[in-house]
Amino acid sequence: MASPIYQAIKQICSEKNIPLESVIETVEAALAAAYRKDFGKKNQNIKVEFNAETGEFRVFDIKTVVPDELVILEEERKKEAEKAKVAGLEVPKLETEVEKKEDGEEVLRFNPKHHLPLSEALKIKPDATLGEVIKTELEVPHAFGRMAAQTAKQVIIQKLREAERGLLYEEFKAKEGDLLPGIVQRREGTSILIDLGRLTAVLPFEEQITKERYTSGSHIKVYILKVEMTKKGPQVTVSRAHPEILRKLFSLEIPEISSGAVEIKAIAREAGSRSKVAVFTKEESIDPIGACIGQRGIRIQTIINELNGEKIDVVEWSESPAEFIANALSPAKILNLEINEAEKTAMATVKPEQLSLAIGKGGQNVRLAAKLTGWKINVREESKEGIEETPSEETELAEEAKSQKEEKIIEEEAEKAKEEKAEGNKKKKKGNNAKEEKTKKKKE
Secondary structure (H helix, E strand, C coil): CCCCCCCCHHHHHHCCCCCHHHHHHHHHEEEEHHHHHHHHCCCCCEEEEEHHHHCCEEEEEEEEEEHHHHHHHHHHHHHHHHHHHHHHCCCCCCCCEECCCCCCCCCEEECCCEEEEEHHHHHHHHCCCCCCCCEEEEEECCCCCCCHHHHHHHHHHHHHHHHHHHHHHHHHHHHCEEEEEEEECCCCCCCEEECCCCCCCCCHHHCCCCCCCCCCCCCEEEEEECCCEEEEEEEEEEEEECHHHHHHHHHHHCCCHHCCCCCEEEEEECCCCCCEEEEECCCCCCCCCHHHHCCHHHHHHHHHHHCCCCCEEEEECCCCCCHHHHCCCCCCCEEEEECCCCCCCEHHHEEEHHHHHHHHHHHHHHHHHHHHHCEEEEEEEEECCCEEEECHHHHHHHHHHHHHHHHHHHHHHHHHHHHHHHHHHHHHHHHHHHHHHHHHHHHH
8 A cells, every 4th residue: 555645746747737756856855955954964955755655765875986086185175275375376266167268178076075085995896996976874863853853844935945946847848839728817016827727827018919908708719939947936928919920820710721732921910900921822723812711701800800900911922022022011012123132122103092002001012011021122113204203102202291281271261261261250340339329320
């Protein structure tokens, strides 16, 4: 029958999801700390071997056999250090057992806690050799005292916490770049805390979507951006604005993408507003855009709903830069496209009525097309006299100036009408006063 302590260890493993070996190592470390507290002597390297099934344990002093010369060298170093101390010189403290010389050579230093001179080792074991590990079993005189038990308890708590944090870190580090479901907990400053089940992740302000409202208790999908180990345990940073969210959502909702039949070549995103996704397939029987949109748009609508109404344009990728740029500027129809391979710039010509569509609100369409293709794109309109160049940025400024001018004219006309009305009222009042004066004189 298993011992009560073994049953307790199994329960801890089940609750904390920690491997049995890690918990046994923790108990061994706790017993070693308790032994050092009550019975330990100077220069003992205590190790404990614990049998979980029986609850019994054995204590050993572990040492490695080293040449006797190291002991002599260490004594000489100590004498030199004492002389330097008397002379008032600073003596550097060497924390490691390996001393690095100026020429880069590493020399082992004798440490009585971990090392045993060969001459001493031969007394314990006649056939001892250099580098061999000598285990000397130690007796446990009586039961551990209260302080030793308290020390063991603290070690167990600390080690179990470290083991749990380590496992959590490894678990979520492997999920970096994945999309996970979460529940909004609460707002903390400008950040949002997201419950991912086994830990709470942080959604910083710069990774949030401005138009989204993160209501406590609502379910959202988040992109695992970064996992770091801190003093308090693993810290997971998540995102809702990262472009790769689109790739993951497309892979979840569209079987052709998850199977590899359709490939996402490029993504350009302005989170919360609009995105463009370039797709490609080598299979002639598959329409890559149709596969992504789905029958009556059901597939793409599911992704749009997950992103709270963010518009998504799915365009076909092409090896031809001209064809790809023309596709990227959709829904606008391009009449002509001039490209400069050396400077990676393109000039698109559209009909006058297509100009605003090609540029987009605030230049968004052409800006996203440029991000998607990696080319600098300008747009111009076709005119009767020929082609009048109207680069997209300049077009926006021209339209804005025209709008401001029209507003100014309207304001001036309104002001003029107001003045004319005031002048008319003034004349009318003057006429009424004159009439009253005339009536008054007649009465007199």
